Amino acid sequence: xxxxxxxxxxxxxxxxxxxxxxxxxxxxxxxxxxxxxxxxxxxxxxxxxxxxxxxxxxxxxxxxxxxxxxxxxxxxxxxxxxxxxxxxxxxxxxxxxxxxxxxxxxxxxxxxxx
Amino acid sequence: xxxxxxxxxxxxxxxxxxxxxxxxxxxxxxxxxxxxxxxxxxxxxxxxxxxxxxxxxxxxxxxxxxxxxxxxxxxxxxxxxxxxxxxxxxxxxxxxxxxxxxxxxxxxxxxxxxx
Numbered sequence: 001x002x003x004x005x006x007x008x009x010x011x012x013x014x015x016x017x018x019x020x021x022x023x024x025x026x027x028x029x030x031x032x033x034x035x036x037x038x039x040x041x042x043x044x045x046x047x048x049x050x051x052x053x054x055x056x057x058x059x060x061x062x063x064x065x066x067x068x069x070x071x072x073x074x075x076x077x078x079x080x081x082x083x084x085x086x087x088x089x090x091x092x093x094x095x096x097x098x099x100x101x102x103x104x105x106x107x108x109x110x111x112x113x114x
Numbered sequence: 115x116x117x118x119x120x121x122x123x124x125x126x127x128x129x130x131x132x133x134x135x136x137x138x139x140x141x142x143x144x145x146x147x148x149x150x151x152x153x154x155x156x157x158x159x160x161x162x163x164x165x166x167x168x169x170x171x172x173x174x175x176x177x178x179x180x181x182x183x184x185x186x187x188x189x190x191x192x193x194x195x196x197x198x199x200x201x202x203x204x205x206x207x208x209x210x211x212x213x214x215x216x217x218x219x220x221x222x223x224x225x226x227x228x229x
Contacts, residue, residue, distance in 0.1 A: 033216075033217075041221070042219060042220070042221035042222060043158070045216065048216060089157075091157055091158075100146040100165070100206055101146070102148050102160045102163055102204075102217075103160075103204075103217055104160065105157040105159070106157060107157050108157050
């Protein structure tokens with residue numbers, strides 16, 4: 001079946017602009033996660049959604065970052081007033097539920113801030 | 115602070131050898147353990163899950179879990195150059211990161227299999 005879909009695959013933008021990254025999880029997966037991975041670094045947790053519960057935003061690095069999930073499916077990660085340090089690959093993952101289940105990753109969005 | 119530790123490597127093994135990748139975790143309450151493979155420029159791909167003490171085999175891969183020692187490992191038999199990648203250990207359990215069930219990832223071990 002279809003995996004986690006992310007768009008765009010690449011995004012280049014100027015410093016100070018806002019960007020939106022989209023994630024469409026695997027059908028039926030109720031949990032959705034966003035991570036950031038800078039070049040040569042590990043995964044940095046950003047935010048996760050589980051069903052209709054309030055999202056866990058504990059990993060968001062600043063108030064320029066926000067995310068929403070509409071209808072329990074598609075999610076959008078928004079970065080306002082982008083900075084060069086925001087350049088990274090943004091990965092989305094989904095799972096059937098949060099406890100004890102593996103996460104399945106999309107191909108990511110490579111974000112470059114000029 | 116809950117942590118998952120891996121040797122960053124690089125771990126270099128000759129083709130056909132057994133590659134042994136190790137991971138330790140800090141929280142005794144951890145319940146689920148996963149190994150992901152990440153090729154350069156690609157996203158992580160799940161290769162093994164293990165939930166109980168002992169060994170779990172899947173093809174050339176064997177995951178080993180020892181909860182008493184808080185240790186999980188991945189063995190790759192008959193290593194191939196195509197196995198060259200970074201291997202991420204991930205651990206899930208109550209109270210990790212304040213988010214029930216959220217995975218905590220190690221920083222990964224880079225494996226290089228030489229022909």
